[in-house]
Amino acid sequence: MNILVINAGSSSLKYQLFRMPDEKPVCTGLVERIGQADAFIRHKQWEGDAEKVTERTGGLPDHYASLHEVLAILATPGTGVISSPDDIAVVGHRVVHGGEQFADPTIITPAVKETIRTLFSLAPLHNPANYTCIEVAEKTFPHARQVAVFDTAFHQTMPPQAYRYALPESYYREKRIRVYGFHGTSHKYVTQKAMVWLQKPDAKLISIHLGNGCSMAAVDSGRSIDTSMGFGPLAGLIMGTRSGDIDPSVVFHLMESEGKTEAEISALLNKQSGLLGLTGTNDMRDIRKAVRASDAQATLACDLYAYRVRKYIGAYTAVLNGLDAIIFTAGVGENDVDIRESICQDLDYLGIRLDLEKNRTATPGLRAIQSADSRVAILVVPTNEELEIAQQCYRLPGT
Known part of the structure; x- marks a missing residue:
């Protein structure tokens, strides 16, 4: 077929x-x-x-x-x-x-x-x-x-305490306002690969999908229990053109002080922010070149980017009540050795220790880059959303 x-x-x-x-x-x-x-x-x-x-x-x-x-x-x-x-x-x-x-x-x-x-x-x-x-x-x-x-399907296993917002009940019951989560096809694919590699079907995993869009998922025994994106794909990590988490008061302030419309604020947060807003480009490869040229704004952008990921690693380790592995995937996650190094620094308390040489040695397929004394595996798992989609289509009755 x-x-x-x-x-x-x-x-x-x-x-x-x-x-x-x-x-x-x-x-x-x-x-x-x-x-x-x-x-x-x-x-x-x-x-x-x-x-x-x-x-x-x-x-x-x-x-x-x-x-x-x-x-x-x-x-x-x-x-x-x-x-x-x-x-x-x-x-x-x-x-x-x-x-x-x-x-x-x-x-x-x-x-x-x-x-x-x-x-x-x-x-x-x-x-x-x-x-x-x-x-x-x-x-x-x-x-x-x-x-x-x-993309939202994988996250339908989240419990109510993870997907509900603290809004009046009617907003969920009538408007279905809740956390949906995204990149589910990718998170599902790489966590399945990680569980096989670990030989641990009940593994506690944090999947870190870093591309132009970025998200993380806490996955327990193959089931998503929390994720960084929310009602739409704007929340959570800093992304190529999206702001990620931001205090809603900023939106009100811009509406009141600058008279910005709903459409203008949507364009600002979805298309003009993130790495693009901080540096003028949404391509991490170009930002890396600027960092090597000692560009202060590019360096700040990378620091903000990595810091946000580290915050979520801490939160999701708590949610999972333990951690077997963190997974880096997607274009930036699989290829940017400096971002992986920045994210993994100062996580010793959680038992996450990176092997710098392994991190910089690219080999095909899934690879482990943690040090010998790391209590948590650090995996680079190439995502293959297309294969996951093909498999789901092939298994679907009627096709």
């Missing part, structure tokens, strides 16, 4: 084509910096053991244009991996916010699409992009089954 997985982020789009049940992808691709002048696509496919790479740059103003370009590469005569759109049986879509309506992978219908639309305001950087990709895929692969896999 050919399953094409589309994973649209706020400024990126990843995709993989699987011939399930084979877990090795036929091809993979990444579109980065969508909407910027230096946007690019990097597509990889395999012919036997040989890897072929196709790269294209520029001309990608939005997710709609990006996905059209991706689909053109997939079907290029002579070099493409499909001969016609009918070769694709299922298109699996990562959708960020499913509210309380969706706790499982779901076949997409007009009613499901409309519900995704109603949740735009809760995930303004993602749900619109996810919706656009669904519409493009429906037109491009008219005979394929379209399936949505929701």
Whole structure:
């Protein structure tokens, strides 16, 4: 069964084509910096053991244009991996916010699409992009089954004391205002891998997903019991363009002192803050270059970023009443050795000790980077949201 997985982020789009049940992808691709002048696509496919790479740059103003370009590469005569759109049986879509309506992978219908639309305001950087990709895929692969896999689903196991806010009861009962959590597909995938590596199905884990969007999850025996993002994906850690945790009084102050509108404040906190607001760029690789050039603002941004993660590690260790491992994953978590080092410093009391040499030695796959005397494992686990989505689609009845 050919399953094409589309994973649209706020400024990126990843995709993989699987011939399930084979877990090795036929091809993979990444579109980065969508909407910027230096946007690019990097597509990889395999012919036997040989890897072929196709790269294209520029001309990608939005997710709609990006996905059209991706689909053109997939079907290029002579070099493409499909001969016609009918070769694709299922298109699996990562959708960020499913509210309380969706706790499982779901076949997409007009009613499901409309519900995704109603949740735009809760995930303004993602749900619109996810919706656009669904519409493009429906037109491009008219005979394929379209399936949505929701980031919020994994966190439906949280207890009420973790997902409820201290608001009047009616706001939950009638408006369903609560913590939903995100990056659930990634947190589920990497914690499952960690439990296998630890040979401990009842492991107490903290999953740290650091990309353009960032979140953490406290996971006990494979079940999410708390997470840093909340009603929408704005809360918690400092992110590429999102502020993370902020005193709501700041919002009231900006409305009163500067006359900012709801739309302006939403844009400020979701699109103009975080690393972008602190440094002028949301790309950690560019910020790292600035740190090496002794840029004080870039250094402060990295310190703030790491400090926020450390605070959550302490909180989640308390919530779990113990800790077997912390997991670094996603683009920054897997690749930025300096951020991992900054986060893990001064955590000796919790038994978390990093081996500096192991941290800086990159090897493929899951790797342990804690020192020999660390009581807690420190794991780098490459996430694979696309494979997790493909597996959920493959297991879904009706596909």
